[in-house]
Amino acid sequence: MRLSFLEPLYAEPGPFASVYLDTSRDVEHPERAIALRWQRLRDTLARQGADRPTLGTLERVVGADTDVPGLHGQAVFTAHGALVLDGELPAPPAHDSARYGTLPDAMPLVAQHLPExxxxxxxxxxxxxxxxxxxxxxxxxxxxxxxxxxxxxxxxxxxxxxxxxxxxxxxxxxxxxxxxxxxxxxxxxxxxxxxxxxxxxxxxxxxxxxxxxxxxxxxxxxxxxxxxxxxxxxxxxxRGRMAAHDRTLVERFIARRARSGAAADGLSATVAALQRGQVAALLLNHPPASSLHLWTGPRPTQLALSEQELRTFGVRAPHEDHADEALVRALVGTGAELVVVPGSELPLREGVGALLRYTDPGTPS
CATH class of the missing domain: 3.30.420.60 (eRF1 domain 2)
Structure with missing residues (x-):
């Protein structure tokens, strides 16, 4: 899956407000229901430190998709009070959510586009x-x-x-x-x-x-x-099917891994490859758990398993972010693809692997 549709998210630095909301209108008094759900999310963002311009922009955009019929949801992202992305979800989110942080919470939007x-x-x-x-x-x-x-x-x-x-x-x-x-x-x-x-x-x-x-x-x-x-x-x-293009990438990964070629298996090896811009496609058995974190700097390739590691690369003020946020930004910033493949079909070490553009003697595997 190519993630170029997310490029507007990373055109400007954060902090970002990320909102996922059920905006279906198949209930009685839908506008009232949407307004109540948004109010709860607004309060959440305010507690997390979102400023008034950010909340005002979201207020104008949330629920404005009145022309979309049937069950659906909305994903809205702002930075510094400006709208950076407004995406429609083909199904309502599993639960409404709002996050204000250094990086946008883009993985739930990506997950609703899979398998594309x-x-x-x-x-x-x-x-x-x-x-x-x-x-x-x-x-x-x-x-x-x-x-x-x-x-x-x-x-x-x-x-x-x-x-x-x-x-x-x-x-x-x-x-x-x-x-x-x-x-x-x-x-x-x-x-x-x-x-x-x-x-x-x-x-x-x-x-x-x-x-x-x-x-x-x-x-x-x-x-x-x-x-x-x-x-x-x-x-x-x-449903349950992979895109033919993604299937080709998985088969290529399996072949390369079998002969210790241009493939990384496991979180540490994959993060190291992302730091070098080597990753052609990131393979996941499932999106990373929300409890898993990585350390990040201002550039997409500045991500690491520890704060100290990132400081050795010259990053003066690393941030600890959710791993899925850091991984998506790295993929978009380096033009890499994303493939989600069931663990029963292709078990990956720690649920993460990567098909590489190239390999060199310094690349761990």
Missing amino acids: IPYLAVVVHYGGLPTAETHGTVTVAAEAGMWPASVVAPGERLLRRVPVSEWHESAVRLGHRLDEWARHDGADALVIGGDGWACNVLIRRLPGTLRRRVVRVGGPTPADTGRGLLEPQLDSVF
């Missing part, structure tokens, strides 16, 4: 007589997305209305358009739902490479919900 699987979703509807395939209209809606984040932030959408009499020929052209789109976005799957006959015509006319990535789904297929196309079906298709 690129896909195309297509809904095909046939409106006509049930016994005639020459009358009526075929309506097609297609959308690119990154599951699961795109269910609340739908991507580009293509719409087509085709007379049934022209559907066989039009499906060929549409198939090539979808193939180009899938190649451009690196889609792992083409998820198709809708009416049987019209879907079958399209699938049979897809280029072979794309046809092999088709996942046919059933169930209701509305295209006007305000959320991602085929949202309920996407969950059943992708």
Whole structure:
């Protein structure tokens, strides 16, 4: 998973206010419920030292996502009274939270973007007589997305209305358009739902490479919900699955670790590699526990297991921060990726490992 969407978070130094809030409006008097939850978080931030400009900015932004339907949440980050990132969460956070500190609390936002699987979703509807395939209209809606984040932030959408009499020929052209789109976005799957006959015509006319990535789904297929196309079906298709790109990184890590190559296993070796900017991808069995801390300096690569270690690098005033905050900043600052892989599939020492860009004799493993 690439973390470039977090770059605005680190354009300015902290301290940062990080707020995660359930902003779903599927309850009675939702604005009142959101206001009450925000008031509790506001009090928490005030006790942690957040200033009035910071609280005022958050007051204006929290709950402003009134155009997002269904269950969802909001992640808001400010620094020095200015909004630096406002992100929609595809599901409400497990619990509302607010933190004011040196680094932004970005891992919960990252976790809601995982496993970030690129896909195309297509809904095909046939409106006509049930016994005639020459009358009526075929309506097609297609959308690119990154599951699961795109269910609340739908991507580009293509719409087509085709007379049934022209559907066989039009499906060929549409198939090539979808193939180009899938190649451009690196889609792992083409998820198709809708009416049987019209879907079958399209699938049979897809280029072979794309046809092999088709996942046919059933169930209701509305295209006007305000959320991602085929949202309920996407969950059943992708839950528990890794993106193909991430799978490749895991396999590369396993191969390199087996021959003591460019791979780090364990927290100490991984932190040392991050200090050198060597990490191409950080592998985690799960996000670090909130009780685990690292020491940090002002630059992304300034992180260490102890205060003394960081001082030997010339950092005059190290801060003790949550490990997940320090790791995410280091990944964003060095352009590294993040892969979360189950421990049952790939056990990592202390739950942490790294695929390296290069290795040298001084790199621990």
